[in-house]
Amino acid sequence: MMLNLAQVTKKLASGQLELQVLASQRADESWEVVESDALPIPENMVLAEGVLVLLERASDQRIKNIKPVKDWILEILKTHLSRDNSSQLVAAEKLKIEKWRQEMTVQNLELNRRFLEIETRREQLQELEQTLKQEQERLQLLAQKLQKD
Secondary structure, X not given: OEEEEEEEEEOOOOOOEEEEEEEEXXXXXXXXXXXOXXXXXXXXXXXOOOOEEEEXXXXXXXXXXXXXXXXXXXXXXXXXOOHHHHHHHHHHHHHHHHHHHHHHHHHHHHHHHHHHHHHHHHHHHHHHHHHHHHHHHHHHHHHHHHHHO
16 A cells, blocks of 8 residues: 545636645655656545645555544644654754764874874984994994004
8 A cells, every 4th residue: 555645626627626736755764755657536525726635546546545634733733843852852863973073082182192103103213313323333443443544
C-alpha cells in the first residue's frame, strides 16, 4: 500500500475536480515531494477545491482510501514538533556537540604533545650536531698537530 499527500484541484479546461499528488511516502517511511499526473476523484467522494487529503493506493495505483489530512498532521506535530520532543532533540544535539568538543580537545592535546616531542628532538639533534662539529674540529687540530711532529 502506498501513501500519498494530495490536494484537490480544479481542471482548467473542464472545471472538474481532481487529486494532485504532492508527496509520496517511500518504503523507509520518509517522504519525497513529487510531481505527478492528477488522479480522478472517485465518484462516491465529495471534496472541496484546495483541500489536502491522504491517499492510500494499491500497488496497481488504484485509490483504496481517501482520508482527511488533519489527524495525520496533528500526529506529526505531537510526535516530532512538540515542546517536549523539541527539548529532547536539543538536549541530544547538545550532548553530541559536547562529545565532539571533548574529542577535539583530546586531539588538540595529543597534537600539542607530539609537537613538543618533535621540538625537543630537534633541539637534541642541534645539540648533537654542534657537539659533532666541535669533536670534528678537535680531531682536525689533533691531526694537524700529529703531522707537524
